[in-house]
Amino acid sequence: MATDQWTIADILAWTQGHFENLRPGSPRLDAELLLAFVLDCPRLDLYLRADQPLNEKERGAYRELIQQRAAGCPIAYLTGEKEFWSLSLEVNKYTLIPRPDTETLVENTVEQIRNRQNKHSESQCLIAELGTGTAAIPLALCAELMNLHIIAVDCSADILEVAIRNLQRHESLLSPRDNRIELVKSNLFSRINPPAKLDFIVSNPPYIPSGNISKLQVDVAQYEPHTALDGGPDGLSFYRYLLDTAPGLLAPEGEMLLEIGFDQRTQLSLLLKDFPAWKTSAFLPDMQGNDRVWKLGLSELPLSWKLTCSIDNRQLI
Ligand SMILES: C[S@@+](CC[C@H](N)C(=O)[O-])C[C@H]1O[C@@H](n2cnc3c(N)ncnc32)[C@H](O)[C@@H]1O
Known part of the structure; x- marks a missing residue:
């Protein structure tokens, strides 16, 4: 033919x-x-x-x-679109393509914030996100919850331009729902100026060991931005920074939820011993049973965990 x-x-x-x-x-x-x-x-x-x-x-x-x-070019870079949490997001060569894996982080974060809001229904929930990329995580949170103020940080102006357009696309998730996403260009959290201590920190940080990036499949290694992937020599640089810095930013009952690599639990548990400010730590699995989310708290039993206990009628301690 x-x-x-x-x-x-x-x-x-x-x-x-x-x-x-x-x-x-x-x-x-x-x-x-x-x-x-x-x-x-x-x-x-x-x-x-x-x-x-x-x-x-x-x-x-x-x-x-x-x-x-x-x-090898990923489809999302060719179409300029990727769906995440049922939201259509703009992506380009500067941004990581949001992954379904990160929906596990969103699910767990929504649950923790909801627990907090059930207790403090009046007050706005103050959250900071490190490494927002397309703004996938804060927009997904705003799709599920109301009364959030999220300070979302990334280190690149090119990335934040994409994030701004995604916020404009999904404006209906913001002010009509009493949600606010504040985008800040900042190296790590160096330039954020929250109005109060944070209730939550959330992040899907770069966590691939530098030497492993070239071994990833070509779609990722050759096309996705290495600043979004490179977690330093052992892949843990951003966790080290967050474990050290977050206690100074969080409220006493604040919590931190982080995406982790499927094989990083043991290394992270060891790392935690150097940061005694953290009183609780739990690794949460995805649907396949891999530990992909790390939940940390500053109080012996964070507020949201207490609530979970009373709802489930279980004794944790
Ligand atoms: C793994 S990507 C996550 C992107 C998005 N949150 C998601 O889940 O799809 C990590 C993000 O961290 C950003 N990043 C890397 N180094 C940073 C730094 N020093 N300060 C702020 N953001 C940084 C990257 O630009 C990238 O957008």
């Missing part, structure tokens, strides 16, 4: 086969996402319009994307 007669169904079938060899992760989905992007339609429409041939311009644009994907 001449390629100028190729229909949507033909092209999807061909691309799927092409990607099965070169980029085997999710070949059909990748093909559909790219074609839906070129045709500017929802993915479902590809099936409703399966017999429609593509015109020359559409074929050219699609061919270009296929080549870039075949070379």
